[in-house]
Amino acid sequence: MALGTSERCRSVLQSDIRMMSVECHRLGGINLSQGVCDTPVPGVVLEGASHALSQRQNSYTHYAGIGGLREALAEKYRTMYGIDVDPQQEIVVSAGATGAMYCAFQALLNPGDEVIVFEPYYGYHISTLNALQAVPVFLSLTSPDWTFSEADLEAAVSSRTRAILINTPGNPSGKVFTLAELQRIADFAEEHDLFVFTDEIYEHFLYDGRRHHSPFALPGMRKRTVLISGFSKTFSVTGWRIGYAISDARWAQAIGYFNDLVYVCAPSALQPGVAAGLATLDTSYYLSLSAEYGFKRNRFCRALGEAGLNAVLPQGAYYVLADVSHLPGSTTRDKAMHILRTTGVASVPGSAFFRNENDQHLVRFCYAKDDVVLDAACERLMKLKEMD
Ligand SMILES: Cc1ncc(COP(=O)(O)O)c(C=O)c1O
Known part of the structure; x- marks a missing residue:
């Protein structure tokens, strides 16, 4: 050879x-x-990280992230979105949203599984699916408002479909999925028994009074939704590589195993920095x-x-x-x-x-x-x- x-x-x-x-x-x-x-x-994020460095927090952390960060995340999701998550079992802190997505796909998709992806798409989503031999199936959104119908969803599904992938607010379209659209996706996912991967890394960049909604918060959806987000954009720390996945404990455990295998943990001295940001910065x-x-x-x-x-x-x-x-x-x-x-x-x-x-x-x-x-x-x- x-x-x-x-x-x-x-x-x-x-x-x-x-x-x-x-x-x-x-x-x-x-x-x-x-x-x-x-x-x-934000200063508080930098200070949190420098304090951790000065305290020599140089070793591996728990593979799913330090307790303080997971607790701060649980608090954020409870107060901001009314989502109750168990910081011990339902959150995996990873190497950015990218790492969290990679581990979630590894944990939940088999080669040959089809995943419905909205077009225009974020290239990493497609490359990651391809690298794992999952098959993206495209659903073209209609400009200028990047809309889709129930019929579009039905046309994209097959017996091999295992998941649907959302990015809200979206890169590159800027689309913010409305509650009604997310409910349409939730009903569809329920009907076809699909996972919903939702990349919400731009959740705090919303214009003209729009609000961010996650499918995770919709009734009955937490068991099939993997919510992915991170701090790269919100705290302007793209190089720190800290993001996370929130999901049902069964999926979080498997996602955590892959996180441990590939990244071991997110950067240890930087995790207290973003935890301090979450705990201190208000609405x-x-x-x-x-x-x-x-x-x-x-x-x-x-x-x-x-x-x-x-x-x-x-x-x-x-x-x-x-x-x-x-x-x-x-x-x-x-x-x-x-x-x-x-x-x-x-x-x-x-x-x-x-x-x-x-x-x-x-x-x-x-x-x-x-x-x-x-x-x-x-x-x-x-x-x-x-x-x-
Ligand atoms: C939609 C989307 N998801 C994820 C990322 C990367 O996030 P992270 O830096 O947390 O890996 C980006 C970065 O451009 C993005 O546009």
């Missing part, structure tokens, strides 16, 4: 997002491609996040319009999909490269989020940037207008 990489390597090739970041760096541009937030980390912190990012959204979307790129205002998260059909190039990759070369602003081609990019001709910009950087990007984008 010749030396070579495994077959599963094909499903985890370098993503377009990374490719655009590399090109942006090479050209010295402003990177609005990656979902890395520049906003400051006003979370509301101010939405307000601050809502301001950035409005500022950036206005600039897109002025630059001749149509975009529907996102409902949540911190990305916007902009129509680039009129720009030169035959693929959205060409068009994103055109924008980068002419303006020095990097975006992500629609090919990263759609199976057939030409259905939509969209690129995604991330506006989670310092106001100074965002202003500079807005100004640079005007060059697209000048070239019309």
Whole structure:
């Protein structure tokens, strides 16, 4: 047998997002491609982590996370969402939402299992499913509000369907699933006996008075729902790698075994930092996040319009999909490269989020940037207008 990489390597090739970041760096541009937030980390989170470091909290923690963090999470879900969870048995702290999702898929999906995924999708979800030989089955949401019907759900289900995957608020669409939509999904999951994986990493980025709802909170859903979220976005600590899965104890135990196997534990000195943030910051912190990012959204979307790129205002998260059909190039990759070369602003081609990019001709910009950087990007984008 010749030396070579495994077959599963094909499903985890370098993503377009990374490719655009590399090109942006090479050209010295402003990177609005990656979902890395520049906003400051709350002081209490930093102090909690430095205190833990000064106390030499350097060893492995419990594989499911330190007790204090799991208790703070249980308290958050009780007070904020009316969800009662057992911190001892129903929470697994992992290496980011990404680690939690990977462990949840490992624990609950078999090769060949189909998972219904909404399109546009977050590429990691698809690559993770592919890497584990599960099969994503796509349900295309209808723009501009990214809606779907009961008939769409029924058309996607088969005897091999084991789960449905939601991302609310969504990357890249910004879609915030309404309670009625989640109830439709809950009824469907109940009828076909499916797991529901719900990635809620952008739960605190909500605009125009919208509220976050989790399918976990719907009657009868906790036994089949795996809620995944984390601190990367809420506390601007993408590199700390702390997220979690909340689920019924049976699933949490299996998810925990995989977490132990792959990551052993989340970073020990950083867990007290995010626990301190959870325990200390009140609703006003979370509301101010939405307000601050809502301001950035409005500022950036206005600039897109002025630059001749149509975009529907996102409902949540911190990305916007902009129509680039009129720009030169035959693929959205060409068009994103055109924008980068002419303006020095990097975006992500629609090919990263759609199976057939030409259905939509969209690129995604991330506006989670310092106001100074965002202003500079807005100004640079005007060059697209000048070239019309
Ligand atoms: C939908 C979604 N889920 C998860 C993540 C990653 O979260 P974490 O840093 O907690 O792994 C991202 C990051 O961009 C994301 O967009």
